[in-house]
Amino acid sequence: MxxxxxxxxxxxxxxxxxxxxxxxxxxxxxxxxxxxxxxxxxxxxxxxxxxxxxxxxxxxxxxxxxxxxxxxxxxGEVQLPEQTPDGNWQSEVEALVLGWLAAMLRHPWSAALLGRPLLGPNVLTRTEFLQSALRRAGLVEPDLTAGTHALANYVIGTAVTLSTWQRLDDPEFRQAAQRHLTTQRDRYPTLVASGHLDDRDWADTFRRGLKYLMAGLAARM
Amino acid sequence: MxxxxxxxxxxxxxxxxxxxxxxxxxxxxxxxxxxxxxxxxxxxxxxxxxxxxxxxxxxxxxxxxxxxxxxxxxxGEVQLPEQTPDGNWQSEVEALVLGWLAAMLRHPWSAALLGRPLLGPNVLTRTEFLQSALRRAGLVEPDLTAGTHALANYVIGTAVTLSTWQRLDDPEFRQAAQRHLTTQRDRYPTLVASGHLDDRDWADTFRRGLKYLMAGLAARM
DNA sequence: CCAGCTCTAGAACGTTGTTCTAGACTCTAG
DNA sequence: CTAGAGTCTAGAACAACGTTCTAGAGCTGG
Incomplete structure (x- = not known):
């Protein structure tokens, strides 16, 4: 299998x-x-x-x-950032993770294939880099493993979500989905108010979430 | 489409x-x-x-x-936690999100289907709950949207990853994957040292990551 | 009794992943 | 130089799939 x-x-x-x-x-x-x-x-x-x-x-x-x-x-398209021995681990992680997401969005079909074991050399190399960056920053078990998984799974989840909407670039469909939501404003007041399906700056949204995660990790170092 | x-x-x-x-x-x-x-x-x-x-x-x-x-x-199997008006938003969010993950792991095929637009009433209701919990806790835009997406995508990514390994419950395959990794200890020293493919307590690992994320969110309130 | 629906289902079409099989090509051993 | 064992190519064929077309039940209101 x-x-x-x-x-x-x-x-x-x-x-x-x-x-x-x-x-x-x-x-x-x-x-x-x-x-x-x-x-x-x-x-x-x-x-x-x-x-x-x-x-x-x-x-x-x-x-x-x-x-x-x-x-x-x-x-393999995901560039490994320079390792800065003194350095800012957060910028290393952010660079890797942003590159990771960008590569998946350049190939939106990749998200649909994530339901198979990721054991290829390119994936393992990038995961190794991620975890070693956290380790060099001073994280120890069990936070080290949890942090690695958290970051990787956040990227994966975001890639799945974003590539779904990217693949359906039909504006008619997007409008229909919008209508579907707004006509049920009483059911989903918060989602409608915040424009949940709007085309916003996903890169900024993603980066913000990454900041939350890294802030929580920094507190464990 | x-x-x-x-x-x-x-x-x-x-x-x-x-x-x-x-x-x-x-x-x-x-x-x-x-x-x-x-x-x-x-x-x-x-x-x-x-x-x-x-x-x-x-x-x-x-x-x-x-x-x-x-x-x-x-x-629809994911239970909506009691809304505590005074209350601890973190326990609300944690309960919802853990239930969400558990439901997907009870039906491991669900992760493979996430590559389609999530517009059903049950998904929207749970997302609405999540976002409203963050709003009631005092989060405002753009952190509100970013926080909602971060939490949802973290669950989705974790579900994809975990259900992949759960679906492949063949112990022979797991052992082969282990060997595949450990025989390349020089390539992936950190991963091997931390037992990256080991059968550990995934629930604890997930909860830890959730704590990091929520800690980072709490700082924005 | 009939007209118009809701609903059922057989037959068939084009595609798919994959196996079986036969044969071509190339290098080495004798 | 020839025989033969890999290495590699590909045609024919199979079962299974999603889906469409079509014909016809069964019921209801006029």
């Missing part, structure tokens, strides 16, 4: 096949960017690679493999 | 059909609980209701409708 990372990769032939994993993953990401999760089928993926659809199964055991690999691939 | 909540429901017949939406949704939740998202097909759902598979399409326009309805259904 579901683990590209736990299986050894197939050893390549003498001169290397024209269709390697990397090409497959790159094409998969392109396809996902274009048409979302529903747009990625093994046949369309093969077509884009000028290959037979069943050929893919030599390099990859599953469609799940492709999805796992594509997901970890985009986490 | 994707909106049961924005379409008016079909008006029922004279004496009410034996196959209403509520029965369909209930059966869908049962099926999802048993076999996960992959186990829910329109044919299996109809079979469980002793109906023709195509009959479902009279009561529901889409499979997406079924998923949207099932998802909102389980949010």
């Amino acid at each position: 579901s683990g590209v990372w736990l299986r050894p990769p197939r050893s390549p032939g003498r001169s290397g096949p024209p269709l390697h994993r990397e090409r497959i993953v790159a094409a998969a990401v392109e396809l996902l960017d274009q048409d979302g999760v529903g747009g990625l089928t093994m046949r369309r993926l093969a077509e884009r690679l000028d290959a037979g659809s069943t050929t893919l199964y030599w390099h990859v055991t599953n469609k799940d493999d492709v999805l796992d690999l594509a997901l970890d691939q985009i986490f | 994707s909106g049961v909540w924005l379409r008016p429901p079909r008006s029922p017949g004279r004496s009410g059909p034996p196959l209403h939406r509520e029965r369909i949704v209930a059966a869908a939740v049962e099926l999802l609980d048993q076999d996960g998202v992959g186990g829910l097909t329109m044919r299996r759902l109809a079979e469980r209701l002793d109906a023709g598979s195509t009959t479902l399409y009279w009561h529901v326009t889409n499979k997406d409708d079924v998923l949207d309805l099932a998802l909102d259904q389980i949010f």
Whole structure:
């Protein structure tokens, strides 16, 4: 069940096949960017690679493999901030976490794939960075683990929420959702008053939440 | 595109059909609980209701409708805490948020469905409660919106992460994942040292993160 | 009795992920 | 130079899926 990372990769032939994993993953990401999760089928993926659809199964055991690999691939886009030994841990964490969120929003399909174990090298490297930044800042167990999970899960949750609305960029739908809410002002007075579905500055909102979290963490150091 | 909540429901017949939406949704939740998202097909759902598979399409326009309805259904299980007018807002928020997470973990498939707009009455009612609790505690914009989103997204992210591992309860897989990590101790020293994939008390970890977040929010009141 | 609904469901279509199978190509061993 | 064991490609085919089309029950009000 579901683990590209736990299986050894197939050893390549003498001169290397024209269709390697990397090409497959790159094409998969392109396809996902274009048409979302529903747009990625093994046949369309093969077509884009000028290959037979069943050929893919030599390099990859599953469609799940492709999805796992594509997901970890985009986490590789997240730049690791410079480690400042003296330094401000909060700016390190903020930089990483903002980059993380930005990468997921650049590939909105990624949020829908988070329901699979994140064991790829890129994800693990970034989580390692996050936790080590907290440790260097002086956090100890059990706050260290709790802090890491809190930050990571906050990013994940935000990515899920934001990419949902981003993927539905149909303005007609947004308006209908707005109407749906405002016509029930008596049920949801606070939500309506605060414009819960409005298109506000999500980056600022996210950063604020991050500040709350880091403030609470700082108190434990 | 994707909106049961924005379409008016079909008006029922004279004496009410034996196959209403509520029965369909209930059966869908049962099926999802048993076999996960992959186990829910329109044919299996109809079979469980002793109906023709195509009959479902009279009561529901889409499979997406079924998923949207099932998802909102389980949010109805989340109990709204007593509102204490004088009261400790933190205990209110904690009770709601813990109940929210627990409901999603009781139905681990729900996390995989979060990539759709949450516009159902049950979700909106709970979000309204959350935000009104923060408002009553004295939070004002823009912290009010940011706080609501932070809490909601933290729950969502945690639910995604935890239900992923819960769904993969195969101990063999967990062990393989452990080995995968520990054999790369040089790459991920901090993660390995803190037992990142260990089966720890997730409820405590979650509660700790919640405390950080609420502490940061309290400072803004 | 009929007309007009609410509701049911069989047949069928196009797509999907995946397996089975046969064959091509390439390098090494004898 | 030939035989053969990988390495890699891909056509045919299968079961299962979501969904549409269509025909027709069953009931109710006129």
